[in-house]
Amino acid sequence: MDITIHSSLLPQNDRDEALRFYRDILGFEVRGDVGYKGMHWITVGPPGQPGTSIVLCPMEATPGLTDDERRTVAEMMAKGTYASINLATKNVDSTFERLQAAGAEVVQEPTDQPYGVRDCAFRDPAGTLLRIQEQR
Numbered sequence: 001m002d003i004t005i006h007s008s009l010l011p012q013n014d015r016d017e018a019l020r021f022y023r024d025i026l027g028f029e030v031r032g033d034v035g036y037k038g039m040h041w042i043t044v045g046p047p048g049q050p051g052t053s054i055v056l057c058p059m060e061a062t063p064g065l066t067d068d069e070r071r072t073v074a075e076m077m078a079k080g081t082y083a084s085i086n087l088a089t090k091n092v093d094s095t096f097e098r099l100q101a102a103g104a105e106v107v108q109e110p111t112d113q114p115y116g117v118r119d120c121a122f123r124d125p126a127g128t129l130l131r132i133q134e135q136r
Contacts (some may be wrong), residue, residue, distance in 0.1 A: 005052060007043065010083055010128050011059040011073070015040045017125035018056045025102040028054075054085070059126075077127040080107075084129035092134035096120040099132075112136070 012018040022028045022044045031053055032043035039061050045053040059073060076082035089095040092110050099122055100106055107121035107129065119133040 007053040007055050008085065009055045009057045010085065010124070010126070011062075011077060012042075012056040012124075012126045013059055013074070013077065014125055015042065015056075015058075018042060021104070021124050022054070022056065025099060025104050080123050080127040080129050082127065084131065086131045086133055088133050088135070090134065092118050092120055092132055095132055 019030070019042060022042075023030055027047070028044040029047050030042065030044055031050075032041070034041045034043075039058040041058070041061075042056040043053050044056060059077065060070065062070075062073075065073070073082060096106075096110050105123040107123055108119070110118055110120045112118050116136050117133040118136055119131050122130045122132070124130060
């Protein structure tokens, strides 16, 4: 089979904050901004990797959710337990310093893990946990 990862969806609840974080702090390119009924699906990705993207999507656009489920998802997002993503870098310490200086919410400072990576962790404005890893 010839299957690749094209995009992953991460829920967002504030378009402007999501853009500020992914574009201005992480340095991702904005590849698309599709609006529909006051909502926006923003596609971002790392420069030089046009085949891999993240779609920052409005949580309220998920079809079939009941009001109770939406409240539960919103609560989980706020606690940072709803979604996560692992990113990679060649130098986790310098990446950490740059993101921390830019005001990103730190969850974990750079740490050597027993499974062969050095990583750190941040939360995006919607609460998504981002682990940034350097292979050792």
